[in-house]
Amino acid sequence: MNKIILFLFVAVSSAMQACANDSTKQIPAAENQLKLAPGFTATVVADKLGRARHIAINSNGDIYVKLERLKDGKGIIRLRDTNGDGVADEQFAFANYAGTGIAISNGYLYASSNSEVYRYKFNAKNEIENPDAPEVIVTGLVDKRQHASKSITLDGKGNIYVNIGAPSNACQEQDRTAGSPGQMPCPILETAGGIWQFKIDQLNQSYADGVRYATGLRNVVGLDWNTSINSLYVTQHGRDQLNTLHPTMYNDAQSAELPAEEFFIVKQGMDFGWPYCYYDPIQKKKVQSPEYGGDGKKEGDCGTKEQPLYAFPAHWGPNALQFYTGTMFPSKYRNGAFIAFHGSWNRAPLKQGGFNVVFLPMKDGKPNGEFEIFADDFVGGEENLSPGKAKHRPCGLAMGTDGSLYVSDDQGGTIWKITYTGK
Amino acid sequence: MIVMKKVIVLSWVVVSVVLMSFYQSSLDKAVMQRGKKVYDTYCLTCHQADGAGVPRMNPPLVKTTYVTGDKKRLINIILKGFNESVELNGDYYDNPIPPQPQLNDQQIADVLTYVRNSFGNKASVITVAEVKAERAKLKKKP
Numbered sequence: 219m220n221k222i223i224l225f226l227f228v229a230v231s232s233a234m235q236a237c238a239n240d241s242t243k244q245i246p247a248a249e250n251q252l253k254l255a256p257g258f259t260a261t262v263v264a265d266k267l268g269r270a271r272h273i274a275i276n277s278n279g280d281i282y283v284k285l286e287r288l289k290d291g292k293g294i295i296r297l298r299d300t301n302g303d304g305v306a307d308e309q310f311a312f313a314n315y316a317g318t319g320i321a322i323s324n325g326y327l328y329a330s331s332n333s334e335v336y337r338y339k340f341n342a343k344n345e346i347e348n349p350d351a352p353e354v355i356v357t358g359l360v361d362k363r364q365h366a367s368k369s370i371t372l373d374g375k376g377n378i379y380v381n382i383g384a385p386s387n388a389c390q391e392q393d394r395t396a397g398s399p400g401q402m403p404c405p406i407l408e409t410a411g412g413i414w415q416f417k418i419d420q421l422n423q424s425y426a427d428g429v430r431y432a433t434g435l436r437n438v439v440g441l442d443w444n445t446s447i448n449s450l451y452v453t454q455h456g457r458d459q460l461n462t463l464h465p466t467m468y469n470d471a472q473s474a475e476l477p478a479e480e481f482f483i484v485k486q487g488m489d490f491g492w493p494y495c496y497y498d499p500i501q502k503k504k505v506q507s508p509e510y511g512g513d514g515k516k517e518g519d520c521g522t523k524e525q526p527l528y529a530f531p532a533h534w535g536p537n538a539l540q541f542y543t544g545t546m547f548p549s550k551y552r553n554g555a556f557i558a559f560h561g562s563w564n565r566a567p568l569k570q571g572g573f574n575v576v577f578l579p580m581k582d583g584k585p586n587g588e589f590e591i592f593a594d595d596f597v598g599g600e601e602n603l604s605p606g607k608a609k610h611r612p613c614g615l616a617m618g619t620d621g622s623l624y625v626s627d628d629q630g631g632t633i634w635k636i637t638y639t640g641k
Numbered sequence: 642m643i644v645m646k647k648v649i650v651l652s653w654v655v656v657s658v659v660l661m662s663f664y665q666s667s668l669d670k671a672v673m674q675r676g677k678k679v680y681d682t683y684c685l686t687c688h689q690a691d692g693a694g695v696p697r698m699n700p701p702l703v704k705t706t707y708v709t710g711d712k713k714r715l716i717n718i719i720l721k722g723f724n725e726s727v728e729l730n731g732d733y734y735d736n737p738i739p740p741q742p743q744l745n746d747q748q749i750a751d752v753l754t755y756v757r758n759s760f761g762n763k764a765s766v767i768t769v770a771e772v773k774a775e776r777a778k779l780k781k782k783p
Binding site: 269286287363364365366392393394395396398459461462563564566567603604605606607611629 | 687690696735739
């Protein structure tokens, strides 16, 4: 009897030890194995980082991860691979604010909370000398919880572009309330629902110092500067709840497919139509929102609003946009767009969609073909489940110095590096 | 005598437990069916079929005292809507819940009883009288 107990004790302790060892070694778990386009391989660079939103990669290969929720009191994690095996073996955490946006340009790291944009200077050794004392370059942006994340990108010419999402679904007098009319004009557009441009070298800029670069964008999480034609591009999260708010006009199936998630080129002064219009990918045009007199068909003046370059399936949640400028991947990928879809919830009760990274081929700044799924199986199990049960939700994209593609995940906190091996 | 008392107490406990569970399950069936119908129509899109909600957007209806705790607070969330930043198990949820003026007292009692006894939750029923009482308080306020 005593022997059995002793044996059990030894077995249990060694099993526990094995588990403990596994978690510190960061061996890629089976659940992190993605399904990729032929010829590509994914490596888990880091795991269990928390709410890993957007990522940026410095010229020396350091990966900066912005966290939406503080982890041990810190909001940015720097990952470093000191032995060149593709797995981060050193982590350094800093910043006392949570958020989504992060970018690197001309020797500075830029990062955002839900109301501010900060920057940190790199020294000659690619280190941030004062990680606890960043410069505040933008302050006082609208943060009303809903669509509060501030994505950022830079043009390399002294400007930073900040998405300010509308804290609303459709600018109703009472948000997300059946029967509540749309506000005319929508007052939210004065301080949100668009892209704002600020200077990179001016401290403490507020709305008055910035330019409302483009308007009528409900919520943009993915945005990137396309260096091949020098222009800003964004992906918009389309409105929710057409059927729950307007059950006499839309059924569950229509609501699951409307409106499209739109991909836009953005020039200064453009108006993309939210909240007055939405894009119907079946009729292939913008129509009036039901809160503004629409019936699912009426166009009103929606034809005068900017149309999408490409319409993606509804509610997939495009959270990151990355133009591919590297040379590691085959030539068809050059200057095309990778988009990370966070995964839907508003398609319920129909099957959810997204939870993947797609590729859209492009030529001269315009889509050149249909999108294809580049990386899939982030959900890690059943396909049709509620988003909270997905193991991973793709959220950020960045290109490595060698032309590999990095993907971040704000559910499991995983960072993958995707390389082309041709096999 | 003491033994006899114990037996009586014990039998009483057994009988009441059996009766209560019988009463509860027979009551639940109709209420739960009606509650599910309300849930599927008005709640499911945001809170999902499994009641798990959507991370950081729409709060889960499982493992939270907002659902299984104070009945009055829960009834008032449906009557008045709710748009405050509250923490649930370390996370915050962004989307507001609107007031639900289209639901009558019976529907609110049904759907709240349903969510308090679904997705792994187990809590007492909410009656029409309890909803009515909260609605009356609301009307009195200017």
